Amino acid sequence: MTGLHTDAQLQAKALAYRLRRVAHRLETEMRRELAPHGIELWELELLACLRRAPGHRLTAGELTGHLQLTSGAVTNRVGRLEAKGWLTRTLHPGDRRSVLVALTAEGRERAERVFATKTDTETRLLSTLPPDRQRTLNDELRTLLLELEGPDGEASDHG
Known part of the structure; x- marks a missing residue:
């Protein structure tokens, strides 16, 4: 290979370089905006995942898939949010080997208080592109993600 x-x-x-820079900038700004609210981005993303779920609950395995994390990472994060009173863990009534993770009223209220901050930050950062170009870029990135991850990746693209 000649390097050309x-x-x-x-x-x-x-x-690839620009996608990494945009993702880094979005995450950095999001963390900065959420810090005064006393919530980390990962905490809000986990709460949002449960908020969207039927009955505001999912199995630990479903969380692993939606959040694209290892089971150990999900267990750790669930434990940390359970200690804050934002969610609960119970054995699944239909499958005692499975754990159900449910959003508490306090967790839902906490997330809803800061969702607007996350949305405002996303809107501000991406407003350089007019809505039609945002839609086109979103469609192109969705196509790329479907190719890379398959249709299951689509379940975690909102928040």
Whole structure:
């Protein structure tokens, strides 16, 4: 290999670099905006996942899939939020080997108080692109993610 890249390789490299920078900027700004509210981005994402679920509860395994984390990471995070009173863990009545994680009223209220901050930050950061271009970019990224992750990846793209 001579180190020379084709146009397709250069385009892929540039796109990957920009996607990483945008993702980093979004996450950094989100953390900064949420800090005064005393909530971490990962905490809000876990609460939002449960808020969207039927009955505001999911099994630990379902959380693992939705959040794209290891079972150990989910167990750790669930334990930390359970200690704050934002969710509960119980044995699944239909399968004693499975744990149900449910949002508490306090957890739901906590998340709802800061959802607007997250939404406002996302809107502010992405407002450089007009709505039609945001829609086009969103559609293109959804197509890419479907190719990379399959349809199950779509379940975790809202929050």
